[in-house]
Amino acid sequence: MFEALTAPQDLRPADKGDVTAEQLQAETLKLVPPIASDTFRLELAKKLIQRTTPSDERELLGKFIKEDDPRNLGAQFVLYQYDKTPDAEKDGFEKYFIQCSSQAMCRVLGIVAEEKAIGRVTAPRAGQPKADPDLPFHLGQQLWSAAFVEPCLAGVESLEKQGQILVLAGTIPVDSTRAMLLQALNRCWNDGAKGPQTLGLAKPDVIGDPCLPVVLKSLLKSNGPTSSDSKEQREKQEKIADQWRKVLEDLIDLWCERFLATALARKQQAERNGGDLEAGRPLIPLRIKLRSPDNVVARYQAFWSRDIKAKLPGVKLGPMQVDYVRIEEKADPRMVLAYYRRQAQVKRGDERSVKNEKGTWLDGFFVVPQTTRKRSVDVRITVADKKAEYTPGEPVDLVTEILVIEMNDPGEE
Numbered sequence: 001m002f003e004a005l006t007a008p009q010d011l012r013p014a015d016k017g018d019v020t021a022e023q024l025q026a027e028t029l030k031l032v033p034p035i036a037s038d039t040f041r042l043e044l045a046k047k048l049i050q051r052t053t054p055s056d057e058r059e060l061l062g063k064f065i066k067e068d069d070p071r072n073l074g075a076q077f078v079l080y081q082y083d084k085t086p087d088a089e090k091d092g093f094e095k096y097f098i099q100c101s102s103q104a105m106c107r108v109l110g111i112v113a114e115e116k117a118i119g120r121v122t123a124p125r126a127g128q129p130k131a132d133p134d135l136p137f138h139l140g141q142q143l144w145s146a147a148f149v150e151p152c153l154a155g156v157e158s159l160e161k162q163g164q165i166l167v168l169a170g171t172i173p174v175d176s177t178r179a180m181l182l183q184a185l186n187r188c189w190n191d192g193a194k195g196p197q198t199l200g201l202a203k204p205d206v207i208g209d210p211c212l213p214v215v216l217k218s219l220l221k222s223n224g225p226t227s228s229d230s231k232e233q234r235e236k237q238e239k240i241a242d243q244w245r246k247v248l249e250d251l252i253d254l255w256c257e258r259f260l261a262t263a264l265a266r267k268q269q270a271e272r273n274g275g276d277l278e279a280g281r282p283l284i285p286l287r288i289k290l291r292s293p294d295n296v297v298a299r300y301q302a303f304w305s306r307d308i309k310a311k312l313p314g315v316k317l318g319p320m321q322v323d324y325v326r327i328e329e330k331a332d333p334r335m336v337l338a339y340y341r342r343q344a345q346v347k348r349g350d351e352r353s354v355k356n357e358k359g360t361w362l363d364g365f366f367v368v369p370q371t372t373r374k375r376s377v378d379v380r381i382t383v384a385d386k387k388a389e390y391t392p393g394e395p396v397d398l399v400t401e402i403l404v405i406e407m408n409d410p411g412e413e
Contacts, residue, residue: 002040004028005061006047033064038071045075049082068096070135073142081151094164101143101171102207107136108312109302112262113207137311144172144315153177156184159191159199167200170215171208175318178410182215189223192240202250210255210302210322211407214376216248217365218410248363249355252378256401259324263298286323287404288377291339295329319373320407327400328384336381336398337362344377357382358390359399372412376405 004011005028012021032040045065048058065075066089079085080093106113132138142148149169156162166188169181200206201216223244225237290296302322309317337360341351344364352361359382368375383390384397 001028001032002043005032006044029061029064036064036071038074041065041072041075042078045078049078049084066092068099070100070139073097073100073139077148091164094168097143097149098164098168098171098206100139101168102205104136104139104143105171105173105209106207108140108308109210110262110266111207111258112265113204113258134311137308140312141315144174144177144312144317146174146176146316148172150177150180153180153184157187159188163199167206167208170201170212171206173209173211173318173320174316175408175410176316178209178211178215178318178407179412182218182410185215185219186222189219189244190240192243199247202247202254204254207258211318211320211405213248213251213255213378213403214365214374214405214407215410216244216251217363217376218374220244220248221365222411245352249352249361252361252380252403253355256324256326256380256403259300259322259403260298260326260401263300263324263326266300267298286325287321287375287406288323288343288402290325290327290402291336291400292327292329292331295327296325297328298324298326300324318408321405323402323404325400325402327398327402329398329400330395331398332393332395333359333381333383333390333398334392336400340379340381340400340402344379346377354380354382358386359383367409368406372409373406374409376403378403 004024009021012019012024036044044061047053048062062079065072066079076093076096080090105111149165149172152165153169156165159166166181166184169177169184172178201208201212220241223237224241225234229237300322301324303320304317340362344350344362345366346362346364350363350365352363353359354361357380359380362377362379362381364375364377364379366375367373378401380399380401382399382401384399388396390396
């Protein structure tokens with residue numbers, strides 16, 4: 001069938017048979033799209049980018065492998081790397097890669113997210129195989145390889161022109177990709193003055209690597225104003241740093257929302273199944289001591305289990321542990337703040353107001369002793385009722401959200 005599609009003249013010479021080479025190719029092209037395998041599509045893409053392939057044939061045969069279909073990922077990456085592929089097509093490929101990688105991350109980690117937010121990988125058409133329950137792992141296996149995005153990351157110099165590649169890299173949970181992403185963001189640091197939040201690293205429709213906050217904190221630690229800068233330069237660098245902190249805060253907000261929704265959904269499911277909550281309890285101890293563990297209303301934990309690793313052969317998943325906890329209690333904000341200030345190992349400069357809330361964000365970040373791992377500890381302490389009157393020293397209804405992320409140091413890869 002491949003030969004009938006790409007070299008019909010070899011099967012139907014001009015002086016033989018009732019069916020012409022053109023007719024054979026046209027009929028084959030009708031049959032192939034619904035049934036072609038990933039490998040068939042990949043080989044077709046390789047054939048199409050050969051110099052000997054006429055441009056009109058490249059356009060004719062390439063239509064179905066440019067469509068949004070998980071089986072086209074490998075083929076599309078070949079076309080994406082082809083220097084004659086129009087920029088508009090490359091832009092479309094990047095968006096689909098991001099959508100597929102987001103879908104994979106969402107399903108692999110069991111994140112609750114609205115379909116309209118993350119998009120859906122195209123459902124099979126009539127005549128195509130039924131949806132594969134292991135599709136998210138298949139997507140991850142293809143997209144989360146170093147060969148897929150890292151060659152593109154090496155040439156990134158601009159947020160404005162190459163931002164989607166950075167967003168795609170931010171969905172890949174592989175240490176070498178995380179390291180290259182950090183290097184690329186370092187090169188683009190000064191673009192932050194234009195507003196890096198336009199990148200899309202913290203958009204609801206992008207379900208990225210949960211360890212991305214560690215990469216952004218590493219970026220902030222290695223850049224910004226220095227004592228040798230002039231006053232003008234310090235002001236400029238501080239403005240850029242504030243823009244990157246805005247992206248970080250938006251990302252922390254987004255992950256806390258996702259983890260809360262996921263934890264509550266799991267709890268409700270467990271209750272519907274007979275109230276056995278033990279099955280949903282985290283398997284690894286929390287890396288921070290809670291002040292009031294009896295007041296925990298939601299908890300989510302993510303790590304690469306053996307089952308996940310077994311379904312992603314060949315993917316070099318970087319070590320990851322993510323813990324989210326939400327506590328609701330009546331307490332003195334000053335006491336809670338003082339306790340978690342010690343737990344998160346924060347300095348005064350690492351305390352900020354929570355946007356749109358009455359509260360404090362503790363932004364902790366440090367090397368785990370005797371390891372090459374980095375730990376990010378974010379604690380957000382807010383008053384439950386923003387309109388409530390608060391008397392210093394008196395208990396008030398508080399919400400404390402804690403997000404702890406641990407991974408290998410992205411600067412050491």
